[in-house]
Amino acid sequence: xxxxxxxxxxxxxxxxxxxxxxxxxxxYDGPAxxxxxxxxxxxxxxxxxxxxxxxxxxxxxxxxxxxxxYPARExxxxxxxxxxxxxxxxxxxxxxxxxxxxxxxxxxxxxxLLFLLWLAGRLLVAVPVAGGLTTAGVxxxxxxxxxxxxxxxxxxxxxxxxxxxxVLVSFFAGANILFHLSALQxxxxxxxxxxxxxxxxxxxxxxxxxxxxxxxxxxxxxEKIPRPPEVFSRVDRVAIxxxxxAAIGWIAQxxxxxxxxxxxxxxxxxxxxxxxxxxxLTWREPLVLILHVGYGWVGLFLxxxxxxxxxxxxxxxxxxxxxxxxxxxxxxxAVMTRASLGHTGRPRHADQLTVxxxxxxxxxxxLRIFAPNAETPTVLTHAILGLSALGWSGAYLLFAVHYGPxxxxxxxxx
Numbered sequence: 001x002x003x004x005x006x007x008x009x010x011x012x013x014x015x016x017x018x019x020x021x022x023x024x025x026x027x028y029d030g031p032a033x034x035x036x037x038x039x040x041x042x043x044x045x046x047x048x049x050x051x052x053x054x055x056x057x058x059x060x061x062x063x064x065x066x067x068x069x070y071p072a073r074e075x076x077x078x079x080x081x082x083x084x085x086x087x088x089x090x091x092x093x094x095x096x097x098x099x100x101x102x103x104x105x106x107x108x109x110x111x112x113l114l115f116l117l118w119l120a121g122r123l124l125v126a127v128p129v130a131g132g133l134t135t136a137g138v139x140x141x142x143x144x145x146x147x148x149x150x151x152x153x154x155x156x157x158x159x160x161x162x163x164x165x166x167v168l169v170s171f172f173a174g175a176n177i178l179f180h181l182s183a184l185q186x187x188x189x190x191x192x193x194x195x196x197x198x199x200x201x202x203x204x205x206x207x208x209x210x211x212x213x214x215x216x217x218x219x220x221x222x223e224k225i226p227r228p229p230e231v232f233s234r235v236d237r238v239a240i241x242x243x244x245x246a247a248i249g250w251i252a253q254x255x256x257x258x259x260x261x262x263x264x265x266x267x268x269x270x271x272x273x274x275x276x277x278x279x280x281l282t283w284r285e286p287l288v289l290i291l292h293v294g295y296g297w298v299g300l301f302l303x304x305x306x307x308x309x310x311x312x313x314x315x316x317x318x319x320x321x322x323x324x325x326x327x328x329x330x331x332x333x334a335v336m337t338r339a340s341l342g343h344t345g346r347p348r349h350a351d352q353l354t355v356x357x358x359x360x361x362x363x364x365x366x367l368r369i370f371a372p373n374a375e376t377p378t379v380l381t382h383a384i385l386g387l388s389a390l391g392w393s394g395a396y397l398l399f400a401v402h403y404g405p406x407x408x409x410x411x412x413x414x
Contacts, residue, residue, distance in 0.1 A: 046336070083122050364387075
């Protein structure tokens with residue numbers, strides 16, 4: 001276990017990680033902001049996500065007119081799935097991979113160039129001055145390069161237990177390319193959207209499903225709470241397999257009744273897995289408790305999506321927002337805050353502003369999920385969506401304001 005906020009996991013999806021010391025790397029004398037991937041990418045993702053949702057709600061309400069590369073709905077979906085999320089994935093993996101492989105992290109000019117490539121994609125999709133193919137090439141290159149980096153590290157370190165991460169990021173990169181190809185030809189983008197959402201569900205199931213019990217076990221031991229949860233057991237293995245099968249079913253046959261049943265079964269298994277970790281006993285440390293809340297959203301998403309297919313949940317769109325607004329919004333913010341504290345030499349404890357972020361992002365998610373039908377919006381719809389956006393975006397903008405100084409300055413232990 002490293003004391004920097006990111007554990008040395010996952011060793012694999014079936015074998016618990018052994019605790020190990022964080023590797024020692026050559027001294028870095030450049031700007032602190034470019035010393036680790038979490039610094040530019042977490043800050044960039046927070047600012048981008050906070051502004052993106054506010055702009056989208058304004059466009060949806062007709063208050064402003066957006067001339068994006070794609071129609072407003074497709075722009076919103078693309079930038080949430082392939083703009084905001086890849087930055088968070090990059091920030092996490094560029095920081096975690098060196099701990100997992102004992103190889104020097106990407107830092108300095110190479111890290112800056114990768115961050116600028118991500119930023120260029122955001123700008124060109126929003127203001128398409130370069131044309132569709134050029135924009136798609138620039139934007140698509142970011143995830144392709146990130147996947148190539150992960151595979152390079154896995155192969156160089158012979159760390160084959162990390163290969164599932166490379167597979168998932170590669171599929172995510174492919175989903176982005178498929179989205180661009182479909183949107184540029186005016187065809188529906190539902191398949192690449194389902195593929196991306198399924199990949200993210202699996203990432204949360206595998207990585208989030210290891211971070212949560214790992215840090216919970218650490219909390220139990222530090223607080224001398226008896227019977228800390230195992231990091232990995234047969235329950236976890238079964239839950240992961242069920243989520244994988246349900247995700248494949250949804251990608252291939254999104255309207256099949258059997259897919260709906262598989263999703264509900266995997267959702268129940270995910271919630272059983274969550275209960276095994278005894279998250280209610282971590283209430284004294286919100287930095288740990290929020291991981292349980294985030295993983296709980298994953299189980300609820302699977303239930304809601306299965307319910308929408310079997311026609312006892314209001315709509316698939318609302319079910320998808322259980323994942324995007326709830327699970328992704330909460331779990332990514334949980335990882336961002338913990339890693340930013342640990343890797344900058346600060347105590348891993350949630351202060352009042354951090355707790356406020358957690359409350360805002362969950363309040364925003366709940367409002368979005370239970371908002372009236374957005375396909376035929378009313379004044380009430382716009383009001384609830386506006387409040388949802390203020391809560392959800394407010395959480396990420398508050399992160400940028402509160403944690404931004406931590407990310408641009410040297411760590412306290414340097």
